[in-house]
Amino acid sequence: MSSKLIKKESERTYLYTYVHHKNEHELCRMEMRAFFGFDTQLNYLFSPIEIDPSRSPFIEERLEILFEADSLAELKLLVQEMKIPSKTYKVDCLNKMDLGETKKIRHPERRAIERELGLIIDGEPELNHPDIILGVITVNDCWYFGKQTKSVSVWREHLHKPHSYSTALNTRTARAIANIAVPFPEGKKAIDPCCGIGTVVIEALSMGIQIEGRDINPLVCNGARENIAYFGLEGTITKGPISEVINCYDVAIIDLPYNVYTHITKEEQFDIIRQARRIADQCVIVTIDTIDEAIEEVGFEIIDRCTTTKQLFVRQILLCK
Secondary structure, three states: OOOEEOOOHHHOEEEEEEOOOOOOHHHHHHHHHHHHOOOOOOOEEEEOOOOOHHHOOOEEEEEEEEEEEOOHHHHHHHHOOOEEEEEEEEEEEOOOOOEOOEOOOOHHHHHHHHHHHHHHOEEEEOOOOOOEEEEEEEEOOEEEEEEEEEOOOHHHHOOOOOOOOOOOOOHHHHHHHHHHHOOOOOOOEEEEOOOOOOHHHHHHHHOOOEEEEEEOOHHHHHHHHHHHHHOOOOOEEEEOOHHHOOOOEEEEEEEOOOOOOOOOOHHHHHHHHHHHHHHEEEEEEEEOOOOHHHHHHOOOOEEEEEEEEEOOEEEEEEEEO
């Protein structure tokens, strides 16, 4: 690869680094497929698609690539011509962990690389509160430089709700499910008709997804409303069964009630799926049972799936159209 400067917006490529979590590797890859159209076993990927890294509970950082080169020396020649649009900047080397077969760079060496590049940029360096963070990374003997965006773990802030229960989805899983259901929120309407205390609704609302919640239990509805308000979010939670829903949605997200903790029957579970087919073009179903036949019987097709675990529960996550 020859050294080059990427100039056109349409030619921009983004590099995403990932941190995988135990028991949720499959979920991470399913979210990748929803965002980018493919997945990888590696802990990084390149894509022309721009995703806010804070949306994903698995993405560590995003680098908007401005320059790429075959060596650090060649990269320096490109970077020294760069004009910083902001007043102050900071350079951060992203090789803090192994990236595929590329071994991590030790801390002193990363600091040296940051200084080398920082000193040749036409601008004012600021380590503590820069206007822009510039990232540098090497992967497979190529060097990349650009605008860095670090992920903020918003989902961690939602761990401690006023109301919760032990079998609810954890917030990291809920956030990934919301992304799988609505990877690109603009113009999309979603519903969670079995929303419980609002775990999925909260994650979706915090990412700007237009979603409504619903549950048959009035006490649970009140708890969901309080949880949403606790985080300064605004959303609608309605009491009632899914059979009473008259509006249509782009997608429904359904964490099926579990027979262990509710009196729901298999027939009632089937009816929830059937009603979801009536009101939504697409559905993400979370289930502890294998329900492929029921999904196909109502006219849905499973187009992607994975499993995730929490305590003794093994949940299947099914994307249906």
